[in-house]
Amino acid sequence: MEKNKRDWPLWEVFIRSKQGLDHKHVGSLHASDAEMAMENARDVYTRRMEGVSIWVVESKHLHASNPDEEGTLYESAKSKIYRHPTFYNIPESVGHM
Amino acid sequence: METAKNKTDQALFNTVLSLADSTLILSHRLSEWCGHGPIIEQDIAMSNIALDLIGEARNFYDYATKLEGAGKTEDDYAYFRESKEYKNALLCEQLNGDFAHTVVRQFFFDCWHIHFLDALRNSPDENLAAIAEKSYMEVSYHIKWSSEWVIRLGDGTEKSKQKMETALKALWPFSGELLEATEDEKILIAVGILPDFETLKTVWLEQVTTILTRATLEVPTGKNTAQTGGKTGRHSEYLSYLLAEMQSVQRAYPGLKW
DSSP states (O other): OHHHHHSOOEEEEEEEOSTTSOEEEEEEEEOSSHHHHHHHHHHHHOTTSOOSEEEEEEGGGOOOOOGGGHIIIIIHHHTOGGGSSOSOOOOGGGOOO | OHHHHHHHHHHHHHHHHHHHHHHHHHHHHHHTTTTTOSSHHHHHHHHHHHHHHHHHHHHHHHHHHHHHOSOOOHHHHHHSOOGGGOOOOHHHHSOOOSHHHHHHHHHHHHHHHHHHHHHHTTOSSHHHHHHHHHHHHHHHHHHHHHHHHHHHHHTSOHHHHHHHHHHHHHHGGGTTGGGSOOHHHHHHHHTTSSOOHHHHHHHHHHHHHHHHHHTTOOOOOSOTTSSOOGGGTOOOHHHHHHHHHHHHHHHHSTTOOO
């Protein structure tokens, strides 16, 4: 318990590789606060010119879906193939989409 | 006239070698942390800085080979010179000690490094200006890193503050050598190749004072040039041990390549 209190919190790191692309989760690290997390992220995850923008968020602030609820959450979408826009006839003049 | 030129050339060669040595030796010290950092993120941070410094050292050594014109390579300077031939500032060879010592050593060095390179970018010596330009951006991160740690540890816990005070006191006498012109450096300052050291001293002290104040630490009293001589080859025994380790492979297998 004492050890946990002394350990620096965990942070999740998101990097945008270049202008126009989304930030992608690249990994996690330990840091005592946001500023140090940002600097550590720079040192650990952008050594090979991977990024132009960094987001960090303390891991405890991320809420994840429960893997046990996989069925409830995702199963029903499988039978609803009409949600994919594949049922339209595209006029030839439109060309490749 | 010819003699004056030779004197300037010799001063330039010595000074370039001195800059190369200071960056190489500090780089080696930082690399000693690799695998021993307090946390892996800082282990990598220090290795990154070490790699930046060795890159800068290589540029200076490369320039030195051209100035000497004796067909030597960077490796000849790095691996086949004795302690007394090394011209690094004594600050750079000081032991890593605890993390506070490493942070303070880096902080004193960075406060000099950033302003020295900033001014050197305008040197009429194109080679020096180009090396300075290339390293300036990297060093602007080094000083951010070391300043942040000075503030965190100084304004941290009782224990971290006390460790910082100990480190400041131990390293303060070494902190002024980089700003104290040698005879060679005076020659280069006179012809404008090197920037004015008096101005550098002022901005160095301003920056050190600003950061230490934010860190709730006091600027040590006493002369910060009490320990000098490294730039002209007078070293502590620390350097001999460092060189013994750094040079051992090349000494055992001269010319060995990766």
